[in-house]
Amino acid sequence: MEKSFLPQGVHMLHHYNNNHCVQESCKKRKLDNGIDMESQSSEDFGKAGMGRTFLPIRADAGVFQTDEWKTSGTAMFHPVLQDQYINLKKLDKISAGQGSFFTADESGNYSRNLTGNVLHLWRYDKQEKKLYISQSFLFTNFQVFLDIQSFLKSV
Template identity: 50%
Template sequence: MNIACDSLSCDDSDGDNDFNRHKKRKMTDQKSCVSNSSFTNNNEMVFGRHFLPVRNSTHVFHTEEWKTSGTALFKPLEEDLLINVNKLDQISCVEGNYFVADESGNYSETVLGKVLHLWRYDKQGRQLYISRSLLFTNLQEYLVVQHYLQRI
């Protein structure tokens, strides 16, 4: 997967010997839930290294209908997301002004924010397309997601 935000790094070592690093980890094992590739914040969110958690917030919006003309309407995110990054081919980040809708889906305002584009490959059309875009109007919310991306 290609991530085009910032330079990202990943550290797989957890301090165990070579034998333990090659063993499959059990999901019920507490040690495997809290490792160098997991992150906890004040809300105690802990996830594996292949999932990107996005919290429902008044500062997070999404669309599955991205338009290259920049006229996409972002709707409020109504539930927490857990995105499997293994299903994505590329992730890109863009900053700009975007159209935001209210709860009923009607245009509300234009806001400045950072957008995270989730790209997938269409085998029939042989091209990448944006499957979902997430708009963050609060820098702190964006930085939490960016932190998870750096761990991938």
């Protein structure tokens, strides 16, 4: 049985992307303590773990991102130059996979292919009525990817 890195109670799906198995999950709308995140005031929500709704992505030599994921696997990942905090409440699904990806230098020019683990952040388009990948992060350092998994487990 595969070990999930996402919060308890989140359903996992599997499909293949970039010739590798990808894990997917649907967004969890309640905290583990049963508090409904959608109906809480901002003051009440802060008591329920406000800081745990933001996924920290640290700027690191082995961390890359793209806002233009292509199903053909030809997306260009750019280095993450500043720490980022992703609001998990704005996401509808998170998926992860691994493979070889194109990376760019700081100027946006192709640099090389790198192998690593990718984290896809999905949102729902109400007009198109379908999910799409709004942002993807590539981690070439497996320990950094494990740290992200650990954080997601604790949410």
